[in-house]
Amino acid sequence: MSNTSPYEQGLDRTAANYVPLTPLTFIERSAHVYPDRCAVAHGSRNYTWHESYTRSRMLASALRQHGIGKNDTVAVILNNTPEMFECHFGVPGSGAVLNTINTRLDAEAIAFILNHGEAKLLITDREYSRTVTKALQLAGRDDLIVIDVDDPEYDGPGERMGALDYEAFIAQGQADFDLIQPKDEWEAISLNYTSGTTGNPKGVVYHHRGAYLNAMSNIVSWGMPPHSVYLWTLPMFHCNGWCFPWTMAANAGTNVCLRRVDARLIFDKIRAHRVTHYCGAPIVHSMLASAPEAWREGIDHKVSGLVAAAPPPASVIEAMTRIGFDITHVYGLTETYGPAAVCAKHDEWADLPLDEQVARNGRQGVRYHAQEGITVMNPETMEEVPADGETMGEIMFRGNLVMKGYLKNQKATDEAFRGGWYHTGDLAVLQPDGYVKIKDRSKDIIISGGENISSIEVEDALYKHPAVLAAAVVAAPDDKWGEIPCAFVELREGAEVSADELISHCRSHLAGYKIPKRVQFTALPKTSTGKIQKFVLREQAKSTASFE
Template identity: 65%
Template sequence: MNPETVAHMYYRDLPRNEANFAPLSPLSFIERTAEVYPDRLAIVHGDLRQTWRQTYARCRRLASALQRAGIGKNDTVAVMLPNTPPMVEAHFGVPMAGAVLNSLNTRLDPQAVAFMLDHGEARVVIVDPEFASVMAQAMALRQRTEPLLVIDVEDALFTGPAQRIGSTTYEAFIGGGDPDFAWSLPGDEWDAIALNYTSGTTGNPKGVVYHHRGAAVNAISNILEWDMPKHAVYLWTLPMFHCNGWCFPWTVAARAGVNVCLRRVEAQAIFDAMREHGVTHYCGAPIVHGMLVNAPAGLKAGGPAGIKAMVAGAAPPASMIEGMEQMGFDLTHVYGLTEVYGPATVCAKHERWSELDIGERARLNARQGVRYHLERDVRVLDPQTMLPVPQDGETMGEIMFKGNIAMKGYLKNPKATAEAFAGGWFHSGDLAVQYPDGYFKIKDRSKDIIISGGENISSIEVEDVLYRHPDVLAAAVVARPDPKWGETPCAFVELKAGAHTTPEDIVRHCRQHLAGFKVPRAVVFGELPKTSTGKIQKFELRKQAGSAAAIDV
């Protein structure tokens, strides 16, 4: 036999076994940290100071209690929680039980929550008292008849009226669990770890399924992009329900860092936390960074220097970059979608950029950048030919992703999954150009999504509500630039003959049917521009939206 052929055979036949292979999972991060740094601080919340040993034990208790309640592999556990300790614990305890974590958007209306509970087939829901009323309404709207175990969280920092809707409390529930629960890594790193719903850009929201491998490699990529040191102090300004907090619950555990919890995102609370706890890192939508930049000077006094901030959503304008620099903050611009675990590209900065004027730095930092360390590839491709567009900064194509930082697919939606992965790439739906240095920049959205305060708003959903008003003949919704939220919905409405409806009437109508952040902030009456076939020309409306007068909603 040819010696080369023999070598090939031996390479092939070397066995994979438990000694040389283990599934990638972020659950291993908390296990190691609890072993190596058991007495390091893990969670701060009000007067609570919880170590990694205690946090790990509580996560194991949660997993044990869930299994004793009959929860196992691929069962869905929904949570409707702010950025509090139970939310951190759920990111480990739920998958330790083999279950799938469904973090519900706390800003949604009962109808949307009910749909998600039904579609995801949740068997357990853990709910904070602040959202008990919405959850109670959602449960009444459910179509599924299977029993749902509801667990109430009690939080001393919640000052509103208490409402019990569950059969037990969170502390009582995990109190029945085993702190030494013998959990195991998933049998396959492709197993589901989390379910996150999109904002429903065309009809009902789509359930995006994450796998253990993707969660682990994106959490590690977060460390690499930020050069995040051990024992970083991370402030939770970004909602953990949003793409699992961009995978940062797992990132912080990997670095044996500190989770500084925050019930409400307010400038006073943020600056107080930064001073008191020595915050080193935080993430957020542009509205959060803008709020800090524009806060009174007195609130900013005495804050730690060198805080690293991460921004996603709308590109940071020059005023934000300059304002962050004046506060001594280091701003990193990232980009992604729910389907790619939150950020999966970064506008990696170069030292020479610091020598440029603020306008040029803003131009360079406004780009969505290049792929994360552990993402296989991100390209701007022609969606028809699936070939790369010229890197000339002018030719538009669609941003597409390939690699481990991509969802398993959409739950119960094989058609949408196949479309999303057509041609061997994940199609983002965002149109962009790519520059000679490989960096890319979004120019438009193939679907008319409005990004407001980091939340996606479907123009179609808002238009459907507008059409339900008896005086509306035609309606179209586009993004209106907003200095606070980045973008807000602007409604262009053509009224029926003889109607006397006011813009304020339209806003009141929308408030009855939409979550608050989806309600139009401007309403313009008049005949809508249309093509010869009757299609509304949204590009014309976008030109007018910037000058539309805002309405207090």
């Protein structure tokens, strides 16, 4: 008698019952089922799902004709335009790997990425021609094929650099080209570089399986209805737009493009297109909440937003609630395809006082549907901390929404995956209901007189002052205490408040040792996604001249 289970006999994986997961199938389905629905709207240009699919196929075909094939890297430096959306299908559909580069990087950083990622072709917006020209010179990449995007919505400076512009390039491709599907869903689909605030950035590699699953998780974990209208306030270059190009193809919704983040323009787009969903860092939501009420006139439908990056200040969630926007907090990193955890809401929270609702909705929450685990562990013992809301540990992820690893950096990959979990570097607690609450980045904890101070807690107190638009707290060296909290504050337009008044305000919200000892008023340095660049502020805080 055979020891082999009957479930292991005659039940093989075949072409009939198994297909590797890839988000490329989403655009094909939407084009087939909803060919005439609007897929992309950008100024005077509008493309249906049939047209977007066709243009993506032409891009893939043109890339193949220019020698681009499996595992070749195609770099793009693009704004949120139809071309950028099409690259998320046409580039992997040629078998290549899509490398979306931050448009705000300097020439040196771009040169490093082009060489480290071994890009064979670059698609770039005319707006960035000066920086890209310098980057190509620094990289010594005369061999790189350059394709220009000349967006009709852009009328600023910049020159064409390539032999072809994008429209002429895709016109060489075949409209009926079949997007190349991966033979293995573990194959790379995209390459994203970390911010590189210390040393060179690391190349984070995504696979088709993770991109597919996170695209679906965005829909399910956020509760997006079919045919949502999504406004691109989030850069598509950032974690592939948190996988939302693929999400919107699965949703068969409408992508409303936006070249730059501007509060009035955002409200105009929301009104004109009846936008239902958008994403952004806390500063984007704060900007909308602070905008004149008149800008919001005529918006009478529900608008849902995802907030991520730094933990959102309670004041931001409260302000968005007051203007009628439904905000959900998600959490993740470049290494987790963008959002991989969500503060899943409970109906009964709506009956709580607003401040208690805000406290619950400001947490990093629980795992996304397609992520297998998020927890808080002692990084030395790899044991989960008690769910007491007090004991701090490091947030760790495990599952399909974790990167393949770092490109050409085995040491960093092994360290990140130590103990069978991805180590985020974020410090947090587990609350009694199992929700994760970030306390700080490990490097942002301030140790003053032997006491740990959460910079996020101090920032939350500052945000409660009506004059404060944005705040960041870092450690400043101090002869007596070792370190003290140093606050950098950006005020709302027209607002006035003194440093002493802010310090006095904090006394009503914080223990004495947590109160910022120094306050500097300045425009805060931010990344393209709205993250405040604390590494810049740390350097400023080291200099006493900053406060003279």
